[in-house]
Amino acid sequence: MxxxxxxxxxxxxxxxxxxxxxxxxxxxxxxxxxxxxxxxxxxxxxxxxxxxxxxxxxxxxxxxxxxxxxxxxxxxxxxxxxxxxxxxxxxxxxxxxxxxxxxxxxxxxxxxxxxxxxxxxxxxxxxxGDGGTPAAGQSLRFGSLEIDRDARTVTVGGQVADLTSYQFDLLVTLAERAGRVLTRDQIMEAVRGRELEAFDRSIDVHMGRIRAAIEADPKSPKRILTVRGVGYVFAKQQE
Structure with a gap:
């Protein structure tokens, strides 16, 4: 192709x-x-x-x-x-x-x-997805949030969340490790395959965009939580 x-x-x-x-x-x-x-x-x-x-x-x-x-x-x-x-x-x-x-x-x-x-x-x-396909038939569900890895879509209460392909993969990286605190370096390395550039805060911008798409109140998130001085954690228990 x-x-x-x-x-x-x-x-x-x-x-x-x-x-x-x-x-x-x-x-x-x-x-x-x-x-x-x-x-x-x-x-x-x-x-x-x-x-x-x-x-x-x-x-x-x-x-x-x-x-x-x-x-x-x-x-x-x-x-x-x-x-x-x-x-x-x-x-x-x-x-x-x-x-x-x-x-x-x-x-x-x-x-x-x-x-x-x-x-x-x-x-x-x-x-x-042009370089490989995810495992078939596996979706991640957390309450009203569903992440379909085959279709590469995210829905909240049945409504499609507007995310870029990179933000989708950031969300999947966190969701697959729900409950585990990940540093910014670990998140970026898992998604982009290279170490985080020095003082690069773009990960925080992306997290803000993801929260705006999937959280009921992005200013008081319940799904993606910030661990001060460390990174982020995806909450296991959600409504």
């Missing part, structure tokens, strides 16, 4: 370099130079034409990448679920945090090594 990516990037030289490198590694890259064109491609009526992942630059000529990411997540149907890897300015953690809050699955600061970009893309696609 061919893997198709969409790169929304106004630097044509960079886009060409990335397309050539990823092409040599079996990934096909379509390129759009601005947010409007990228969104138009994602809004194609042919669902089969959707990319498997979007590489999204933060700085675009017509609108910034944060706005593009927000609009992607607001698209109807499957287009809203396409994973987004955001390219951000090095040393600007606020852009990364906002991007994650808007629904980006991962970020990569510029300048970057093509090998790291490839590794990040493959990790996202593996989490999404």
């Amino acid at each position: 061919n893997t198709h990516l969409l790169m929304i990037e106004d630097d044509h030289r960079l886009a060409q370099m990335v397309a050539e490198y990823l092409g040599h590694n079996g990934l096909q890259v379509a390129h759009q130079a601005d947010g409007t064109s990228g969104l138009a491609q994602l809004q194609s009526p042919d669902t089969g034409s959707l990319p498997d992942l979007v590489i999204l630059d933060l700085m675009l000529p017509d609108m910034d990448g944060l706005e593009v990411c927000r609009r992607i997540r607001a698209l109807p149907g499957p287009a809203a679920q396409v994973p987004v890897l955001m390219l951000t300015a090095k040393g600007d953690p606020m852009d990364r945090i906002i991007g994650l809050e808007l629904g980006a699955d991962d970020y990569l600061p510029k300048p970057f090594e093509p090998r790291e970009l490839l590794a990040r893309i493959r990790a996202i696609l593996r989490r999404r």
Whole structure:
């Protein structure tokens, strides 16, 4: 099965370099130079034409990448679920945090090594299920919360919770270890397969998004609890 990516990037030289490198590694890259064109491609009526992942630059000529990411997540149907890897300015953690809050699955600061970009893309696609399938017929249930690992969906009281693919895997990582306190490093390593970057607090942003999706009161969570100075624990007993 061919893997198709969409790169929304106004630097044509960079886009060409990335397309050539990823092409040599079996990934096909379509390129759009601005947010409007990228969104138009994602809004194609042919669902089969959707990319498997979007590489999204933060700085675009017509609108910034944060706005593009927000609009992607607001698209109807499957287009809203396409994973987004955001390219951000090095040393600007606020852009990364906002991007994650808007629904980006991962970020990569510029300048970057093509090998790291490839590794990040493959990790996202593996989490999404392109690199393997979870055990069949196994759902996790905690009261009104159900996590369907086959369908990669989360419902609360029968209502679908809006989570990115990365946030889904974070939730599964915690739920599978319900009652066990996990450090941020352990959570990120389990999901992304690499150690947590120094001072990287993106895990807290994702946890906030998950709580907003599954908790009755995100400010007073009952499912995902913070263990001060350590990390997080998923509560075994829930209503």
